[in-house]
Amino acid sequence: MDLGKDLLLDMYRSMTRIRLFETKVRDLATANEIPGFVHVSIGEEASATGVCAALRKTDRITSTHRGHSHLIAKGGRLDRMMAELFGKRTGYCKGKGGSMHIVDFSLGILGANGIVGAGLPIATGSALAAVIAGTEDVTACFFGDGASNEGTFHESLNLAAVWKLPVVFVCENNGFGEFTPMRTVTSVKDIAVRAKAYDIPGHIVDGNDVLEVYRYASEAVARARAGEGPTLLECKTYRWEGHVVGEQAFLGAASYRTEQEVNEWKARCPLIRFDKFAAESGKISVTDLQRIKQETEVELEAAIKFARESPLPDASEVTEDVFT
Amino acid sequence: MDLGKDLLLDMYRSMTRIRLFETKVRDLATANEIPGFVHVSIGEEASATGVCAALRKTDRITSTHRGHSHLIAKGGRLDRMMAELFGKRTGYCKGKGGSMHIVDFSLGILGANGIVGAGLPIATGSALAAVIAGTEDVTACFFGDGASNEGTFHESLNLAAVWKLPVVFVCENNGFGEFTPMRTVTSVKDIAVRAKAYDIPGHIVDGNDVLEVYRYASEAVARARAGEGPTLLECKTYRWEGHVVGEQAFLGAASYRTEQEVNEWKARCPLIRFDKFAAESGKISVTDLQRIKQETEVELEAAIKFARESPLPDASEVTEDVFT
Amino acid sequence: MAVTTYIQAINQALAEEMARDPLTFVMGEDVVLSAFGATKGLIDKFGPTRVRNTPIAEAGFVGAAVGAAMAGTRPICEVEFASFFYCAFDQVCNQAAKLRYMSGGQARMPITFRCVYGAMGGAAAQHSETVYAQFLSVAGLKLVVPSNPSDMKGLLKSAIRDDNPVIVFEHGALGGHREEIPAGEHLVPLGKAAVKRVGEHVTVVAIGAMVPRALKVADRLAKENISVEVVDPRTLIPLDEDTILSSVEKTNRAVVFDEGHLRGGAATDIAALIGEKGFDFLDGPVRRVTTLDVPIPFSPPLEKAALANEARLEAAIRELVGR
Amino acid sequence: MAVTTYIQAINQALAEEMARDPLTFVMGEDVVLSAFGATKGLIDKFGPTRVRNTPIAEAGFVGAAVGAAMAGTRPICEVEFASFFYCAFDQVCNQAAKLRYMSGGQARMPITFRCVYGAMGGAAAQHSETVYAQFLSVAGLKLVVPSNPSDMKGLLKSAIRDDNPVIVFEHGALGGHREEIPAGEHLVPLGKAAVKRVGEHVTVVAIGAMVPRALKVADRLAKENISVEVVDPRTLIPLDEDTILSSVEKTNRAVVFDEGHLRGGAATDIAALIGEKGFDFLDGPVRRVTTLDVPIPFSPPLEKAALANEARLEAAIRELVGR
């Protein structure tokens, strides 16, 4: 697959936006400028980016508690995301949702979700809606290795397979659900194997290689769009940070993984990997990359400023938006 | 596997008890002598019997809405079952449960269940209890093809596999969930394939051949007892009767299967099959079989008499048994 | 006006609304053949894309209804028995009910859930529950409990057109009830109670299948000049507080009559409302006549003893009016 | 007596009961490491057979607790956040709650469920719910809502010894509360309310984390000679009606203060009880001070506006006593 320069730069920009946004969010949450539970995706930029790069704007995604990366990759605005994290009225959800519940319908983002596994049936239904409405939209569904043990995984994949729905199930396997190693609670080594239980294609993907993710995702999206049904992609990846920002405070000395393991995965950083590819392929100059990084830094600074300066919602807004 | 005569006769008795009981129950329910929803297992006698024959008395089972066969195969008393179906105080549940909820703890029968898929986690937990308590008991879990699409199937098989619990999952695939053909709502042709998603053994079994069922079940039970974890058995079978007794009344002219299909399966009757085996093997005489049939008829008549003559519960009992 | 059963009323409402809006569709277990008859024939009119038998996977297909609603369609999702909602509680309570609010109003959630509830004779504890009480405190769901064919048709049509998640509870024992239904477009708004019988001495707020029973008791007591007003809230959320309170203001006595349980139940909910906002109207305590707080037993005499019934309603009324 | 936090109280109760009965065991998500600390260290004392991290599969492991209980063991099953129960509602409401009754008393169901409930600051709608109201009308469950470390320890120990399914709700914001706990065996029976403060003018029935807040309000009002009696029911099922009603008989005024929603909520449940059985004691309506009927919003000012709070309690009391 020969990818054009624009696409490559878009993917680089997406990964950069995620990395910088998440790093900043981690710091702001640590400093208590952001309330609530915050889960960041540093180290997992490639799966969100590669999948969303294979989607059209009208295509839809569902996301998880660890959702910033997916939203950004689908085109989410950093300023409105940041404002939401700050609980401001200018946030995507007017401050009602917060980190785990960001939605942007205009971009086909049906929402992050605080309930593990909840996105799978929702994505399935979103794909069903395309069939009912007769559109060509595909839905991509992000979820974790932990979620793959939830009943909703099973029910959704079966339903999508039986009805040949245009959905791509993307398992971001980062090896852990909270502080529990995936292998201690999951009966298979590779989640992709579970595709066999639904008679659909299942692929193990290097989740830190955005180009490989993009290739598999494009194929799966094409299949879905052609009415051939769902695919299960398992992107092997790793989160550099804790499960939730601030976990050290309550976990104390206890740890659930070795520093060595973390460092090994840091060496497989999706961004470094992309830099290397850029250098080797000769398609992209270092200047391009630096420009994107700088632009993103500016965008992020503006987003933080926007979030900080935006008003909090008024108490009177509390009863709005329950019903139409 | 060379099976002793006693075991063979026990299995024949079990199948005969099921067949005669269910036929009578169908008639009594049709005549409105039995209230509520009644699901019978005529044609499915071999799976219940073959599995339970491989169990010890202290082993446990969980069952379904179509549970009479499992209870009988595990040694359930026809009189107390019939009394329960009649809603009598002498019934297994003092009239509080009815057809879908019969329990006999003294026989390790943890209960029929009105909720499709509910037995799977319960069986898993029963197996876990054996590990906690340090006993050697195995649990067999019966469920239908329809139940294999429930999330509880997935969650239970994963949990049992990860913890290597002593449980045997027995899917009685009769091709239908209510009036819906299994293939229209299930993404795989063979439920046994789904074992791959849990990295456990899965076998397709001729569910109308009690000897084959017994062989596979014995192997799975031995594996479970040895601490090697769960097995998934798929017994292919068929129900001769409707999903629920009396369905013709509300379905009207609509039908969901052909007479030809029903007749093909009747030709594969588990009891005729056994008769043939008996004749060919020379191990068992026709007199033996006839004696068992007659004994069962006597047992059944007594059970009906017991049920008819037993008292209904008193209204005052309604508030008993909510809590200990 | 044509005579129609409760089930036919459902069928008509579905057929009319599906004809009206091509983005509506029906899904659930066995909706094609339709055991109870509510969705019978829809497959012939609307085809397999819009009438879908689902796997037995409540969390999966209820959750799919949530996704389909957010993605612009208008699912009508059948959960056979109300207690099967327990298998999809997250999808109803954490997703359908909350996503509009959590998204700051972005999500539209036009789902109509249909289910059969209540005791219908020997169906036992897992198939006889009312269940609506468990949804009362969620915030974000509308709850509809029609007591007769005409209301069923008009309320169900309104539910389907509503842009919020609405659960319509169909009592299993009302299926064959017959009644004349207005011809043509017949809509009943959500949130408007009906005074089913005007009376002077006591208000009975009756829910769902308890309404016809309350009317029977009222008929009987009328012969003794005990005049009973029967109010049918029709929808539990939104609740027409005004009609209920106005009635109690007039009669000064109230009984709430519901097939659900007492603790945390719908009768308790309405009784507390009357007790708080209608305190000054009351000449005596608000009585609650409900099913006993036990799982519904199977055996007929036990089931009968457990369920809310006319005799207990009558006793409560007599005690309040002192006769 | 040693000073102990609410979380430490849980930990002590678990360790003591697990030492007492080898058939008890703990399972749930991340109970080995224990984010909140309640199960911390149990793995070292009791080993991996009896302290089990589960997959993220609530229906599966809650259902397994049901099976394990029926098969003779005594599971202590943690569901991290109360709203995750929605993923296992069938297992709790259709199975754990009903199987004893449906089996005519054959099944013993000695399960203790533990979960964190309530708003703890910015956790938003899916992680801030009280949820106990949804269990009130099920019939067959015991519900425990301890408001302080000492009660937590004593009630949790009683729950573990109880042969019925008991859900113990731990408020997320109480975790660090400290208190002296009686040394040695400390049991608090289920079904016995505590009068946390004696007063004359008004009864406040406060639930869970609302109890310390009610006490603060009572302190403040005492300075104006408004004398508030604070009753903590401690268990919602069984409910100690006598203690509540005796208090109202004395004060003639009642407010129920709960963090749950109003419609169908625990405050509504208790208010209806007082309104019915205590009608003759009342000088005014039973007021309910609860969280607004909206999903819990994320942003701090909205969350604050939504939640039941001291100011609203104070206003309700002042209105009732006319000062």
Ligand SMILES: Cc1ncc(C[n+]2csc(CCOP(=O)(O)OP(=O)(O)O)c2C)c(N)n1
């Ligand atoms: C139904 C449910 N159960 C448990 C939780 C608590 N929880 C939040 S995130 C998480 C781990 C999820 O693991 P995984 O799916 O692998 O995603 P990751 O966090 O690794 O991205 C858990 C258990 C939840 N939010 N929802």
Ligand SMILES: Cc1ncc(C[n+]2csc(CCOP(=O)(O)OP(=O)(O)O)c2C)c(N)n1
């Ligand atoms: C959770 C739940 N959903 C739906 C039903 C209604 N129902 C009862 S039996 C049945 C079909 C079950 O099919 P299967 O598991 O194949 O068992 P079979 O009846 O064929 O023996 C259904 C849908 C139910 N009882 N519980």
Ligand SMILES: [Mg+2]
């Ligand atoms: Mg993970």
Ligand SMILES: [Mg+2]
């Ligand atoms: Mg079947």
